[in-house]
Amino acid sequence: MTATIQDVTQHTTPLPLLAFVHVPKTAGSTVNAVLGRCSPRGLGHCEGILDTNAFLGYASDCDWLSGHISRDVFAGRLIWLNRPVEYFATTREPIAQLLSMLNWHFEISHRGTESFLAHSVPTQRKIAEVQATDFSRLSAVMALLLKPDNGFLNCQARFILGADFDSIADSEITRRLNSYCYIATEQTLPDLYQAFGFAEVPRDAHELRENAASKYHFDTTIFKTSELRAFLAYHHRHDIALYDLVRQTSWSAQERRPFRPAFPIVTPENYDEQAYLDANPDVAADIRANGFRSGRDHFDACGHAEGRRKLVPPPVLWDRREWSLLSRSKRLE
DSSP states (O other), rough: OHHHHHHHHHHHHHHEEEEEETTTTSSSSHHOOOOOOOOSSSEGGGGGGGTTTHHHHHHHHHHHHEEOOOHHHHHHHHTTTSOOOOEEEEOHHHHHHHHHHHHHHHOOOOOHHHHHHHHHHHHHHHHHHHHHOOTTOOHHHHHHOOHHHHHOOHHHHHHHOOOTTTSHHHHHHHHHTTTTTEEEEGHHHHHHHHHHBBBBBOTTTGGOOTTTOOSSOOOOOGGGGGHHHHHHHHHHHHHHHHHHHHHHHTTTTTOOOOOBBBOOOOOOTTTOOHHHHHTTTTHHHHHHTTTOSSSSHHIIIIHHHOEEEEEEEEOOBSSOOOOOOOOOOOOOO
């Protein structure tokens, strides 16, 4: 898509912060990768700084934030932000999402001891508990899933609707869903990327697959039995109902026009010598130090792999009256 900064900054109100509720095992890592390619001015897995003073600083200065943070917690922290916020999320078929969450606890072992020890002690205990479960025994699987601190059941409802998801009326569920600009399913991820409103979405965004599904490291046969299916139909019912609602809902950001600036990555097809040198001032020093003949020589050798941008991401120009990028930006190609 071709657009200009002027095309996407016609309004005088501040551009809203894009807040992505990263529900575990619903393609959130892939969405983060797309967001990073749309704008480098963002932060994934911001749950790590949620309770620090840095969080609101990032929220003020970034185009987007993403984290394993429920919608209600996100909103509670961002209420102090003097800036509009737009919420987005992804969902997944509930049984597939549950199986993927369980499988993650086995994947950790395949990443080595260092990866295991990098997690908190409570998470390590949970990993060990899942790995010790006999998945051929119905009672053992039910006991694992029913432990409230494990958070396996109705995980998507908890993240998207809030901690009180199981006690709110249908009208309140509808109201909370309507507070999102867009919630995608596995089938509608490309529509989510357009709903973000960036002036340019990477052409290969639909091909990106972070953390691609791997084989299961435990026996999933029991999840096909009528007994466990009936158990999940009741105990996992909030996620099942939510997934159905998401697929039926029309979102406010569907088919929206672009309004956020984008900072495209340099490719062999769109390479421009002067734009590359202007956007990457360190390249000139690298050319002198390492004997590159030109910016193109540098790009072919290492810039392409580094994901260099065509434009310098302008600083966030923020005040209470307006957001303006016009004076510090070039035309998007």
